[in-house]
Amino acid sequence: MPPSRRTGLNVVTKKRPDGTTLRYFYERSTGRFLGHDREGAERYVRGDAADCEAGIVPGSIGWLIVDYLRDAEAFGTLALRTRRLYRGYLDRMREDWGDIPPQAVTRDEVKQIRQRLAATPRKANQVLSLLQILLARAKEKGLVSENVAENFGRYPTRKRTEIWTFDMEDQFVARARPTLQLAYLLLLYTIQRPSDMLQMEAGAISERDGRMFIALRQDKTGALIDVPVHQRLAPYIRARLAEIDTARSAEEYLIAGRIGRRTADLLVPSPRGKIWSLRNFSRAWDAVMHRLALSHARTLFRSGMTKGEVLDELKGMHRQRRDLRRTGIVRLAEAGATTPQIAAISGHSIDYCQRIIDTYLPRRTEVAVSGMEAWERHQTREVSKIVSIAASRGRLM
Numbered sequence: 001m002p003p004s005r006r007t008g009l010n011v012v013t014k015k016r017p018d019g020t021t022l023r024y025f026y027e028r029s030t031g032r033f034l035g036h037d038r039e040g041a042e043r044y045v046r047g048d049a050a051d052c053e054a055g056i057v058p059g060s061i062g063w064l065i066v067d068y069l070r071d072a073e074a075f076g077t078l079a080l081r082t083r084r085l086y087r088g089y090l091d092r093m094r095e096d097w098g099d100i101p102p103q104a105v106t107r108d109e110v111k112q113i114r115q116r117l118a119a120t121p122r123k124a125n126q127v128l129s130l131l132q133i134l135l136a137r138a139k140e141k142g143l144v145s146e147n148v149a150e151n152f153g154r155y156p157t158r159k160r161t162e163i164w165t166f167d168m169e170d171q172f173v174a175r176a177r178p179t180l181q182l183a184y185l186l187l188l189y190t191i192q193r194p195s196d197m198l199q200m201e202a203g204a205i206s207e208r209d210g211r212m213f214i215a216l217r218q219d220k221t222g223a224l225i226d227v228p229v230h231q232r233l234a235p236y237i238r239a240r241l242a243e244i245d246t247a248r249s250a251e252e253y254l255i256a257g258r259i260g261r262r263t264a265d266l267l268v269p270s271p272r273g274k275i276w277s278l279r280n281f282s283r284a285w286d287a288v289m290h291r292l293a294l295s296h297a298r299t300l301f302r303s304g305m306t307k308g309e310v311l312d313e314l315k316g317m318h319r320q321r322r323d324l325r326r327t328g329i330v331r332l333a334e335a336g337a338t339t340p341q342i343a344a345i346s347g348h349s350i351d352y353c354q355r356i357i358d359t360y361l362p363r364r365t366e367v368a369v370s371g372m373e374a375w376e377r378h379q380t381r382e383v384s385k386i387v388s389i390a391a392s393r394g395r396l397m
Contacts, residue, residue, distance in 0.1 A: 008027065008028050008029065008045040009027065009028060009038075009042065010026040010027075010028050011023055011024070011025055011026075011038075012024040012026070023038070025038060025041035027041075027045060041103070057098075057099050057101075059102070060099050060100060060102075061094070061097045061099075061100050061101070061102060061105075061134065062094045062097075062098030062099060064102065064134045064137055064138055065094045065098070066094075067137065068133065068134060068137060069087070069090065074133075079221060079222070080220070081219060081220040082220070085126075086130065089123075089126055089127060089130055090130060093130065093131070101143070102134070102135055102138040102143050102144050105135065106148060110131065110148055110149050111152075113127065113128070113131070114128060114152060118155065121155030121156070121157050122157055124154075125154045125155055125157070128149060128152055128154065131149045132149040132150060132152075135147040135148065135149050135150075136150075160320070160323060162320075162323050162326075163319075163323060163326055163327040164188070164319050164323060164324060164327045168317070168319060169184070169188070171292055172184055172288060172292065173185070176288045178239075179268055179269070179271075180284060180285065181236065182236045182237070182240055182267060182268055183197060183281070183285075185232065185233045186200065186233065186267065186268065187321065187324040187325065188327060188328050189229070189233040190214060190227045190233075190328075191325050191328040191329060191332075191342075191346040192216070192218070192227070192325070192346075192347070193218070193219070193220065193325070194281065194322075195220075195278060196218050196220075197267075197268065198266075198268055198276050198278070198281060199219070199275070200214060200216060200266070200268065201265045201267065202241055202244045202266075202267065204216055205237065205241065211228055212228070212229035212234050212237065213226050213227065213228055214226070214229060214237075215227075218347050221347060223347040225344070225345075227345055228345070237267065240267055244265060282321070285321060289318075289319075293314055296313075296314065296317070297310050297314060300314075325346070326356075329342055329346065329357060332345070333357055339353055339354045339357060342357070
């Protein structure tokens with residue numbers, strides 16, 4: 001019997017208006033479109049044979065994802081938080097498109113992906129960026145001749161500029177339980193991310209020359225910093241340290257210590273005394289914000305506002321946890337702190353910190369007034385040293 005010439009492909013040939021022809025390859029068993037390249041389509045159909053590794057079709061999108069994740073230089077050098085973020089998106093992409101060959105991805109399909117994710121612009125931009133990375137690797141390997149995900153416009157994402165007012169701060173601290181009070185003040189006055197704040201322990205606290213410090217290594221950047229403690233934050237930390245000292249001498253702490261990490265040392269532990277997951281911490285935080293919003297809404301309704309007006313007012317006053325880092329930077333800048341001083345506290349590079357200040361520091365009246373007052377205090381009519389130096393250089397030349 002002669003060998004079968006069936007390849008498992010259905011081929012459709014269409015003639016274009018310009019006279020050229022284009023072939024469309026489909027998998028016969030499923031009807032899946034496999035692109036316009038016969039070699040790639042045949043490689044896909046053969047993918048369930050011996051050359052398929054752990055169910056991964058060689059040359060497919062899933063194969064490119066695995067190859068990227070294994071690349072120590074391209075993926076392994078990213079920050080841990082970035083790798084976690086990318087891994088989540090890549091796992092979803094592999095689930096949805098893993099068996100599809102890169103040749104099957106067209107610009108129209110990339111456009112459709114972009115449109116489907118329009119409601120979540122940040123997610124859309126991230127997926128498009130990762131798809132561009134994968135197809136660029138496919139192009140390097142000779143799997144495609146063109147990266148169809150290149151030069152696609154990204155959705156504009158509005159940068160938040162909201163900051164917490166002192167009144168908002170007082171209301172939250174008054175309404176929250178002690179653990180969340182300390183969490184709020186740590187986020188604001190250390191200018192750190194929630195994930196780093198939840199890892200802070202008593203052992204990282206030190207005192208030098210009458211000043212308290214918190215040492216930490218940032219999870220995202222790996223930067224090791226020693227943050228001076230603001231005088232408003234210090235009493236709350238001392239109260240928490242006293243609680244920890246009491247717990248250390250209790251029998252239940254000794255029992256818990258045999259199980260694993262000494263979670264009682266955490267500055268902001270969960271209600272069970274363990275490391276607080278970001279999800280559960282967020283829920284507890286949002287519960288406080290919800291109570292504050294309800295209380296404020298009742299006040300607005302009593303003042304005669306309509307439901308629509310109340311909703312607009314609440315929307316304008318809504319603040320997020322991430323706004324606290326920006327609030328701390330803004331308050332430092334308003335107080336006259338220099339960019340290197342702010343960067344030393346926040347852990348950013350100086351250049352990146354300056355970009356944050358340029359982006360997030362509102363052009364506030366308070367900043368302008370303080371600048372004018374500083375100018376008014378400097379009433380000397382002496383020639384500026386900078387001008388003198390410049391003039392002397394000119395004479396030397």
